[in-house]
Amino acid sequence: MRIPSSPATSTIWERSPADPAAVEHALAASVHRVFWLDDAGDAPAHPALTADTRADLAVVGGGYLGLWSAMQAKQRDPGARVVLLEAKRVGWAASGRNGGFVEASLTHGDANGEARWPDEMDTLRRLGDENLDEIERQVARLGLDCGFERTGSIDVAVEEHEKEWLEPQLPGYLEADQVRALVDSPTYLAGRWHRDSTALVQPAKLAKELARAAAELGVEVFEGSPVTALSAERRTGPVALATPGGRVTARRVVLATNAFPSLLARYRLHTVPVYDYVLMTEPLSAEQKRSIGWEGRQGVADLANQFHYYRLTADDRILFGGYDAIYHYGRRVRAAYEERPETFRKLASHFLTTFPQLEGIRFSHRWAGAIDTSSRFCAFFGLDLGGRVATAAGFTGLGVGATHFAAQVLLDRLAGLATERTELEMVRRMPLPFPPEPFAFAGVQATRRAMDRADHRGGRRGMLLRALDAVGMGFDS
Numbered sequence: 001m002r003i004p005s006s007p008a009t010s011t012i013w014e015r016s017p018a019d020p021a022a023v024e025h026a027l028a029a030s031v032h033r034v035f036w037l038d039d040a041g042d043a044p045a046h047p048a049l050t051a052d053t054r055a056d057l058a059v060v061g062g063g064y065l066g067l068w069s070a071m072q073a074k075q076r077d078p079g080a081r082v083v084l085l086e087a088k089r090v091g092w093a094a095s096g097r098n099g100g101f102v103e104a105s106l107t108h109g110d111a112n113g114e115a116r117w118p119d120e121m122d123t124l125r126r127l128g129d130e131n132l133d134e135i136e137r138q139v140a141r142l143g144l145d146c147g148f149e150r151t152g153s154i155d156v157a158v159e160e161h162e163k164e165w166l167e168p169q170l171p172g173y174l175e176a177d178q179v180r181a182l183v184d185s186p187t188y189l190a191g192r193w194h195r196d197s198t199a200l201v202q203p204a205k206l207a208k209e210l211a212r213a214a215a216e217l218g219v220e221v222f223e224g225s226p227v228t229a230l231s232a233e234r235r236t237g238p239v240a241l242a243t244p245g246g247r248v249t250a251r252r253v254v255l256a257t258n259a260f261p262s263l264l265a266r267y268r269l270h271t272v273p274v275y276d277y278v279l280m281t282e283p284l285s286a287e288q289k290r291s292i293g294w295e296g297r298q299g300v301a302d303l304a305n306q307f308h309y310y311r312l313t314a315d316d317r318i319l320f321g322g323y324d325a326i327y328h329y330g331r332r333v334r335a336a337y338e339e340r341p342e343t344f345r346k347l348a349s350h351f352l353t354t355f356p357q358l359e360g361i362r363f364s365h366r367w368a369g370a371i372d373t374s375s376r377f378c379a380f381f382g383l384d385l386g387g388r389v390a391t392a393a394g395f396t397g398l399g400v401g402a403t404h405f406a407a408q409v410l411l412d413r414l415a416g417l418a419t420e421r422t423e424l425e426m427v428r429r430m431p432l433p434f435p436p437e438p439f440a441f442a443g444v445q446a447t448r449r450a451m452d453r454a455d456h457r458g459g460r461r462g463m464l465l466r467a468l469d470a471v472g473m474g475f476d477s
């Protein structure tokens, strides 16, 4: 099938929609569960906290940020008493349900970093590359069985105007036939393979394995232990964390609660939870796999403001996610938001437009998760209560790799160290908060409409997006 391209007022997904019957068929047998969690199998349960206890470091949150922080605290000081408190199960939230793209970028892409921190971008790029290398070393050193593959990722242009974003004048630019020789989709007009800056993991296995390694290093992990309040009686001395089963009194605290409400009220307006949706196919047959190629098993992403990301699993399924990003009034994180039939139908249709040769394939799983969007689209860092409580959040859908770097920043800051990391303007400066409701909802909806309009007219940004760019809240693709 050849798909006509047009500079136009429609996107490829509208010009070449899949047959609705094929979309219904593809989704009919899917279950609403996270494939990665099913695939990772049961993790050993950790007990809930049932008595008061003391710690040198208490970590709130059992996603990657909390796990890397707790683990690295023990690697830095094996004698320290480190306690991790998780409200539900380790890795159940974003860390167990993401795309598994481990990106070197700490700034959610170079364009976003260049726009905000032009003077330190060389340093940020180097630190990002070193961070990915260090994750690879940790995976090997700790024997983390998480399907780590340093395949790189391919950016693909699926609209004429996106080709110039791939910088055709620079070496490595792939014409349509060259990118299609790597991964065969009739939607591809051009591409660029970033060979070193992306690895792929099985995300739930990474969380499970980090918890294992942390426990082996002596971190005391408590699940089913939501922290309901944080308090400190004096300007120095310990910080108290209340849970239903007991209290932890800690010299230092890491807050790693991502899209969930921060225990420190001052950060509650700094993120909005935005829902991202994912489909997983059944394993491809040898013939289906041959029809796509994809021998290099790279991650793939297209370039629009509203973009898709996709990749293979160890058993040759295709994960296909992205495009819709849904914010619900009131900043709430709720399981009910994870089911959205119109979004799953849209994703299935876009999948079949991307790979029409797979018509007849079925999706086995569909799920969604909350992304902690910040107004600068990458993490911010807080240090409070006289340097006793360190926070990072706002990874905006690119936290698999960046949480490892953030954990080092948090530990440096809690130790009172001045390092290359802590001196970064990106670390020292806070982004603008989002406004309270009803303005947050109205603003996010208006921005999404503006991004959609930009995608419909050659990527050109309208007045709202240009105004947001000007105050440092612009969306970059």
Ligand SMILES: Cc1cc2nc3c(=O)[nH]c(=O)nc-3n(C[C@H](O)[C@H](O)[C@H](O)COP(=O)(O)OP(=O)(O)OC[C@H]3O[C@@H](n4cnc5c(N)ncnc54)[C@H](O)[C@@H]3O)c2cc1C
Pocket (backbone or CB within 6 Å): 060, 061, 062, 063, 064, 065, 066, 085, 086, 087, 088, 089, 090, 091, 092, 093, 094, 095, 096, 097, 098, 099, 100, 101, 102, 103, 225, 226, 227, 228, 256, 257, 258, 259, 260, 261, 263, 276, 277, 278, 321, 368, 369, 370, 371, 395, 396, 397, 398, 399, 400, 401, 402, 403
């Ligand atoms: C669908 C989807 C796809 C994504 N794809 C990618 C990708 O391909 N690449 C990428 O880099 N990033 C991706 N991301 C983002 C990435 O998953 C996150 O940035 C990363 O997992 C954040 O880790 P975390 O530890 O900060 O948060 P989480 O994994 O959300 O962990 C936070 C934990 O804190 C716990 N918690 C909250 N409040 C409390 C409390 N009061 N007491 C105790 N515990 C508490 C929660 O229960 C939760 O377990 C994606 C996210 C989603 C949702």
